[in-house]
Amino acid sequence: MSNMVLFGELRQRLDEHLDLVSRVAAEGDAGSALSVMRQDVPGLVAALRVFADEHRPDENGCCRKCRGGPFWRRVAAPCRMLLNALLASGAATTTTREHGWFRPRGHRSCES
Missing domain, CATH: 1.10.287 (Helix Hairpins)
Structure with a gap:
């Protein structure tokens, strides 16, 4: 307590x-x-x-901190904590827009 x-x-x-x-x-x-x-x-x-x-990835590409448990439950890097930190700081949005890495696409069923 x-x-x-x-x-x-x-x-x-x-x-x-x-x-x-x-x-x-x-x-x-x-x-x-x-x-x-x-x-x-x-x-x-x-x-x-x-x-x-x-939260760096290990040799298998899984987050070292979040990888606990059996192999089928391991979290691939980047894990949710790292993504949340990037989104909260605005770093991910700025980086993807500046470099043009993020290209939103429509849903597969909507594409022709």
Whole structure:
């Protein structure tokens, strides 16, 4: 039970800190936003890199972190965590649009 209390407290602190950083970046003046950028962005980037490193594919192309269980339940890389992080940061959308990799196509039954 104490682990859940500790987890809840840590999660609440993280959520409050991220809310503060987001609010200052979106609504703060230039000086405040610059200060937040210099103090917090390197730590946020480092945290995302830790998650990305944990979710690298193994020699079979499966996510190292999500691969638990039998071989038929292993998650192919990129796993859902990495995709969610990319989509939330906007990196995937920007990258695919800039490089022209993403070409939406219609459903097979609709193509002629």
